[in-house]
Amino acid sequence: MATERLVIVGGDAAGMAAASQARRLRTPDELAITAFERGHYTSYSACGIPYWVGGEVDGPDALIARTAQEHRARDIDLRLRHEVTALDLDRGRVLTRELDDGGRESWTGFDKLVLATGARPRRPGLPGIDAPGVHGVQTLDDGRALLDTLDASPGRRAVVVGAGYIGVEMAEALIRRGYEVTVLEQSAQPMSTLDPDMGALVHEAMCAMGIETVRGATVTGVLTDEGSAPGGGRARAVTTQDAEYPADVVVLGLGVRPETTLAAAAGLPLGASGGLLTDLAMRVRGHDHIWAGGDCVEVLDLVSGQLRHVALGTHANKHGQVIGANVGGGYATFPGVVGTAVSKVCDLEIARTGLLEREARAAGLRFVSVTVEATNRAGYYPGARPMHVKMLAERRTGRLLGVQIVGREGAGKRVDVAAVALTAGMTVERMTALDLGYAPPFSPVWDPVLVAARKATAAVRDAGA
Amino acid sequence: MATERLVIVGGDAAGMAAASQARRLRTPDELAITAFERGHYTSYSACGIPYWVGGEVDGPDALIARTAQEHRARDIDLRLRHEVTALDLDRGRVLTRELDDGGRESWTGFDKLVLATGARPRRPGLPGIDAPGVHGVQTLDDGRALLDTLDASPGRRAVVVGAGYIGVEMAEALIRRGYEVTVLEQSAQPMSTLDPDMGALVHEAMCAMGIETVRGATVTGVLTDEGSAPGGGRARAVTTQDAEYPADVVVLGLGVRPETTLAAAAGLPLGASGGLLTDLAMRVRGHDHIWAGGDCVEVLDLVSGQLRHVALGTHANKHGQVIGANVGGGYATFPGVVGTAVSKVCDLEIARTGLLEREARAAGLRFVSVTVEATNRAGYYPGARPMHVKMLAERRTGRLLGVQIVGREGAGKRVDVAAVALTAGMTVERMTALDLGYAPPFSPVWDPVLVAARKATAAVRDAGA
Numbered sequence: 001m002a003t004e005r006l007v008i009v010g011g012d013a014a015g016m017a018a019a020s021q022a023r024r025l026r027t028p029d030e031l032a033i034t035a036f037e038r039g040h041y042t043s044y045s046a047c048g049i050p051y052w053v054g055g056e057v058d059g060p061d062a063l064i065a066r067t068a069q070e071h072r073a074r075d076i077d078l079r080l081r082h083e084v085t086a087l088d089l090d091r092g093r094v095l096t097r098e099l100d101d102g103g104r105e106s107w108t109g110f111d112k113l114v115l116a117t118g119a120r121p122r123r124p125g126l127p128g129i130d131a132p133g134v135h136g137v138q139t140l141d142d143g144r145a146l147l148d149t150l151d152a153s154p155g156r157r158a159v160v161v162g163a164g165y166i167g168v169e170m171a172e173a174l175i176r177r178g179y180e181v182t183v184l185e186q187s188a189q190p191m192s193t194l195d196p197d198m199g200a201l202v203h204e205a206m207c208a209m210g211i212e213t214v215r216g217a218t219v220t221g222v223l224t225d226e227g228s229a230p231g232g233g234r235a236r237a238v239t240t241q242d243a244e245y246p247a248d249v250v251v252l253g254l255g256v257r258p259e260t261t262l263a264a265a266a267g268l269p270l271g272a273s274g275g276l277l278t279d280l281a282m283r284v285r286g287h288d289h290i291w292a293g294g295d296c297v298e299v300l301d302l303v304s305g306q307l308r309h310v311a312l313g314t315h316a317n318k319h320g321q322v323i324g325a326n327v328g329g330g331y332a333t334f335p336g337v338v339g340t341a342v343s344k345v346c347d348l349e350i351a352r353t354g355l356l357e358r359e360a361r362a363a364g365l366r367f368v369s370v371t372v373e374a375t376n377r378a379g380y381y382p383g384a385r386p387m388h389v390k391m392l393a394e395r396r397t398g399r400l401l402g403v404q405i406v407g408r409e410g411a412g413k414r415v416d417v418a419a420v421a422l423t424a425g426m427t428v429e430r431m432t433a434l435d436l437g438y439a440p441p442f443s444p445v446w447d448p449v450l451v452a453a454r455k456a457t458a459a460v461r462d463a464g465a
Numbered sequence: 466m467a468t469e470r471l472v473i474v475g476g477d478a479a480g481m482a483a484a485s486q487a488r489r490l491r492t493p494d495e496l497a498i499t500a501f502e503r504g505h506y507t508s509y510s511a512c513g514i515p516y517w518v519g520g521e522v523d524g525p526d527a528l529i530a531r532t533a534q535e536h537r538a539r540d541i542d543l544r545l546r547h548e549v550t551a552l553d554l555d556r557g558r559v560l561t562r563e564l565d566d567g568g569r570e571s572w573t574g575f576d577k578l579v580l581a582t583g584a585r586p587r588r589p590g591l592p593g594i595d596a597p598g599v600h601g602v603q604t605l606d607d608g609r610a611l612l613d614t615l616d617a618s619p620g621r622r623a624v625v626v627g628a629g630y631i632g633v634e635m636a637e638a639l640i641r642r643g644y645e646v647t648v649l650e651q652s653a654q655p656m657s658t659l660d661p662d663m664g665a666l667v668h669e670a671m672c673a674m675g676i677e678t679v680r681g682a683t684v685t686g687v688l689t690d691e692g693s694a695p696g697g698g699r700a701r702a703v704t705t706q707d708a709e710y711p712a713d714v715v716v717l718g719l720g721v722r723p724e725t726t727l728a729a730a731a732g733l734p735l736g737a738s739g740g741l742l743t744d745l746a747m748r749v750r751g752h753d754h755i756w757a758g759g760d761c762v763e764v765l766d767l768v769s770g771q772l773r774h775v776a777l778g779t780h781a782n783k784h785g786q787v788i789g790a791n792v793g794g795g796y797a798t799f800p801g802v803v804g805t806a807v808s809k810v811c812d813l814e815i816a817r818t819g820l821l822e823r824e825a826r827a828a829g830l831r832f833v834s835v836t837v838e839a840t841n842r843a844g845y846y847p848g849a850r851p852m853h854v855k856m857l858a859e860r861r862t863g864r865l866l867g868v869q870i871v872g873r874e875g876a877g878k879r880v881d882v883a884a885v886a887l888t889a890g891m892t893v894e895r896m897t898a899l900d901l902g903y904a905p906p907f908s909p910v911w912d913p914v915l916v917a918a919r920k921a922t923a924a925v926r927d928a929g930a
Contacts (some may be wrong), residue, residue: 048843048846051846077602184682314911314912318897335898339900344907376509412907413878413879416899420882420901421890426889430800435802435803436881436885437816437878437884438512438779439807442809442810442877445778447779448876454786
């Protein structure tokens with residue numbers, strides 16, 4: 001049998017997990033694997049960048065799950081600093097440019113193709129946004145550049161644009177480095193991945209931590225040393241519709257969108273968010289020999305029944321496993337997500353799963369919502385701290401639709417109980433009988449999630465049809 | 466309408482939760498509630514006693530969820546130090562004796578009866594076992610008596626008999642008080658509620674904590690100051706088949722059995738463990754007007770399909786809620802348990818849910834089992850610690866059968882994910898795609914439970930039919 005040729009575009013979590021899994025199932029004689037990565041690093045934890053910047057983790061090496069050398073030792077032909085610039089699906093080949101070597105271009109043929117091109121940060125087209133001192137934090141190269149700026153910067157004022165996961169994590173990192181931090185958030189509350197009432201709890205906690213958090217702030221530009229002209233000097237302030245916030249460094253945390261320029265140019269099917277569309281085996285729809293996974297695809301939201309874009313390393317790794325199994329002749333599927341996310345800012349833990357109120361409405365669902373305050377441990381046990389749990393349930397059926405949690409130690413990962421219950425399609429009434437682990441150091445006798453389920457059960461009953 | 470009379474036997478978690486819930490639904494004119502409790506306290510957390518003894522919690526007041534006064538203020542006629550000594554089901558009345566008041570006896574009539582008589586500690590009939598200085602830790606009165614002994618004891622050597630949940634928690638409590646602690650366990654490993662391979666991890670950790678843990682130790686008696694004659698002086702040592710362990714205080718942690726002496730005398734149906742048998746509404750089988758809940762009943766194990774006795778405050782509270790709702794004219798059921806338990810000894814967290822290997826075999830199940838070592842957080846994140854997860858899955862179907870976890874911070878409550886998956890009847894393969902919360906401070910990119918599910922999925926496949 002001739003050796004099959006697998007080409008992978010993108011050498012981070014999804015791409016290299018696919019490569020590793022395929023290699024487990026197929027020898028180099030059976031399957032030749034070539035992976036192209038335009039950056040300097042491979043298989044790294046982008047999610048760890050805020051902790052590297054904050055000095056809690058020695059980066060970048062610690063953030064690399066598997067080095068290029070380790071991949072190559074397993075007969076994966078990994079080429080760093082190689083950018084794929086075109087897909088030629090008709091002839092089964094990709095065009096690459098060597099970024100460090102005079103830009104030499106060449107074609108590589110494939111029998112099977114994996115697209116794992118990731119996501120690119122949102123960067124609004126505002127004056128000064130590209131000035132030195134304005135940083136994204138999407139790649140290890142971004143992290144290194146930000147650290148270089150911080151090391152070189154004489155000042156101690158940082159502005160973070162966006163109060164989502166990356167924004168709040170970067171706020172914590174900069175606080176740890178001794179910066180005065182201002183976070184500018186366009187929405188009514190930070191963490192717009194929560195309902196506003198839960199976001200308000202985050203706002204309150206961030207203020208108490210000494211993080212200036214400005215809500216409803218529309219950023220209008222970045223002022224530089226020589227004024228606001230694009231291409232001018234270093235960033236020195238961020239302006240909003242109302243005010244000017246001095247900044248020695250600016251960090252952008254505005255989320256990401258799928259990086260599918262290549263796929264679009266090749267005519268591959270994209271969804272409303274711009275992510276690639278795949279089947280359950282992570283094959284690109286209509287293309288038997290092309291797979292896609294990680295931050296460049298859309299996934300099925302099992303709660304709303306709709307497609308969405310979720311950029312998370314844990315999904316990317318699962319996608320890679322599924323792709324590698326299928327490419328290697330095995331069988332696996334990725335059924336979808338329920339929208340779980342967890343984060344923290346200093347000691348505040350923030351988590352969600354399922355749908356927010358606005359998402360439930362957009363999905364056409366009628367629901368009740370309740371919020372409870374309970375403690376992470378038995379109230380009498382040392383370290384017991386309040387936590388808030390918000391729960392949404394469908395009217396009539398009582399099906400769980402979503403949970404949001406804001407609290408301290410032990411609060412965040414409690415969202416997993418709801419994630420499993422959502423996956424199983426449980427009603428909130430059934431949840432009230434869940435046999436969750438109980439002992440005073442771990443939980444009150446009624447776990448906070450169960451307290452919320454009881455209240456939601458009553459709300460469903462009271463709401464009637 | 467005449468006022469109905471509800472009598473409750475036992476004023477701890479199940480009984481008083483039933484009383485409270487019934488009172489929410491029915492006015493005193495509709496339902497008169499009388500509760501008899503033979504102890505000094507009501508609605509307390511027995512699970513908190515080890516932390517009170519260890520000095521982490523100010524007891525006993527902090528352990529009381531609701532005082533007798535609070536219950537009485539809600540029109541519940543709560544009578545402490547009243548022991549119910551007989552049930553006369555034919556005439557619908559109970560006989561009580563006032564323990565503090567000359568033993569005065571009287572009958573109280575009921576229309577509806579709730580039995581919440583709890584459990585009694587196992588206390589082997591060995592020489593010296595009732596000597597002063599030998600303590601159980603089942604009730605707040607027990608906790609007070611033990612603390613009195615500890616305060617009065619000049620020595621610093623403690624022997625704990627039994628290395629189950631109570632045993633290891635009491636070992637930690639006594640270590641905290643500066644005692645040299647020896648734990649004597651009859652089984653091959655401590656924590657016989659785990660499989661022996663997982664129990665061995667607990668043994669290793671306990672030894673590293675300076676707790677002498679003797680395995681395979683059959684206790685033969687307690688030596689007292691005046692020798693081993695029963696009724697002699699204070700305990701001074703515990704003897705096993707092999708050795709003698711000096712002790713200034715002896716704590717018994719041998720588990721409990723249902724306290725159903727009254728029920729048995731009245732001819733109510735008991736199961737193999739001696740616990741009362743109920744229907745899903747927690748009504749005693751065959752008796753429309755009698756309910757039972759808490760540590761005195763058997764519950765359905767949803768994984769094995771068999772009845773078992775599980776003494777846990779969290780179940781007792783749920784039973785009480787269900788009973789109170791049904792007694793009060795509402796509707797609720799308790800579907801059963803999946804066998805979840807969590808505990809800790811110092812910083813070691815220990816958890817289980819579902820079936821052990823021996824339990825799965827006893828239930829007639831064929832299964833595979835796998836164990837993985839992973840970390841509680843991303844490996845590079847500060848505080849990442851190893852944890853072990855063992856997972857059992859049914860052959861052919863791949864249905865999850867059980868999970869055991871031994872690890873450090875953040876390990877124990879991860880068992881909840883498996884508890885919900887068990888409740889939903891998930892396969893381990895389906896679990897591999899669970900959308901669990903991921904961020905470096907909370908979890909590796911593959912949560913340890915998912916790592917175990919992946920390995921179990923492969924084991925099911927490899928095991929074939």
